[in-house]
Amino acid sequence: MDLGLKGKVALVTAASKGLGFATAEQLLAEGASVMICGRDSASLDSAVAKLKTSYGADAPVAALSADVTADAAAQTLVDGTVAAFGGLDILVTNAGGPPAGTFDSTDISLWQKSFDLTVMSAVRLVKAAEPHLKASGSGAILTITSMSVKFPVANLMLSNVIRPAVIGLTKALAQEYGAHGIRANSILPGYTRTDRIEYLLNQWADERGTTPDEEAAKLGANLPLKRIGAPEEFGKVACFLCSSAASYMTGEMVLVDGGAYPGLM
Numbered sequence: 001m002d003l004g005l006k007g008k009v010a011l012v013t014a015a016s017k018g019l020g021f022a023t024a025e026q027l028l029a030e031g032a033s034v035m036i037c038g039r040d041s042a043s044l045d046s047a048v049a050k051l052k053t054s055y056g057a058d059a060p061v062a063a064l065s066a067d068v069t070a071d072a073a074a075q076t077l078v079d080g081t082v083a084a085f086g087g088l089d090i091l092v093t094n095a096g097g098p099p100a101g102t103f104d105s106t107d108i109s110l111w112q113k114s115f116d117l118t119v120m121s122a123v124r125l126v127k128a129a130e131p132h133l134k135a136s137g138s139g140a141i142l143t144i145t146s147m148s149v150k151f152p153v154a155n156l157m158l159s160n161v162i163r164p165a166v167i168g169l170t171k172a173l174a175q176e177y178g179a180h181g182i183r184a185n186s187i188l189p190g191y192t193r194t195d196r197i198e199y200l201l202n203q204w205a206d207e208r209g210t211t212p213d214e215e216a217a218k219l220g221a222n223l224p225l226k227r228i229g230a231p232e233e234f235g236k237v238a239c240f241l242c243s244s245a246a247s248y249m250t251g252e253m254v255l256v257d258g259g260a261y262p263g264l265m
Ligand code: NAP
Pocket: 013, 014, 015, 016, 017, 018, 019, 020, 037, 038, 039, 040, 041, 043, 066, 067, 068, 069, 094, 095, 096, 097, 098, 144, 145, 146, 147, 189, 190, 191, 192, 193, 194, 195, 196, 197
């Protein structure tokens, strides 16, 4: 199947590692030009080097260092993408997750900070990208959220409460921008073995005298597919949703969770 991504330009934020990186890699593999961002320049350099090793020294990938919570970051990233690749067709919004914790353990000051990180970063990016996505004629917005928008995940109070606002944003954008040929969807990861999860697996292994692989197996044992996901499995679905192969999908929430969510809707 031709995904129709050759010649398209994508901006994927928070993409030096993990789910963002896996998404950027698949878009690049399918022929898109890709701008990635993250805060740490060394991680970005190594991400770009990894992609160029896999897809060639001339592969159209570049990086800009930016913290998506900073006011000016969105405009800088969009302008930088357009300057590097001549336009913007695909916007993938991603950011680090809000801190873990229960309602009682979460300090009141973290609520506003987490809203800025999770919701306002996406709002600013869409605002900055909007003229270019409209000019594209086949623009695509993909917000990376979490399975926590379908059911509250234990000890993730901030994520459980704040991420659903990104779904509201995505579905409303799908309504408002459909006439401009812009689709807006959200992808909802379940447990996926990125650095973020690797850190937790190592912590649990140290505490329990086990290995990270044993902890990963325990985490996966309760899922229908009996394992946690690999970032590439997420990246492929994300890439499909950004592509013209998904041209009649908009306003959708797509779970990539190994079947973790048991509900009908
Ligand atoms: P990860 O492996 O830790 O990667 C996070 C990436 O985001 C890194 O490239 C990091 O680079 C960048 N980043 C973090 N904060 C940033 C900021 N303020 N501005 C710009 N870049 C930033 O994490 P991940 O597992 O891919 O998770 C990505 C998102 O999906 C998170 O919101 C996470 O909560 C959510 N999620 C993950 C899972 C999972 O199982 N992995 C499940 C559900 C939801 P720098 O640190 O250099 O900035």
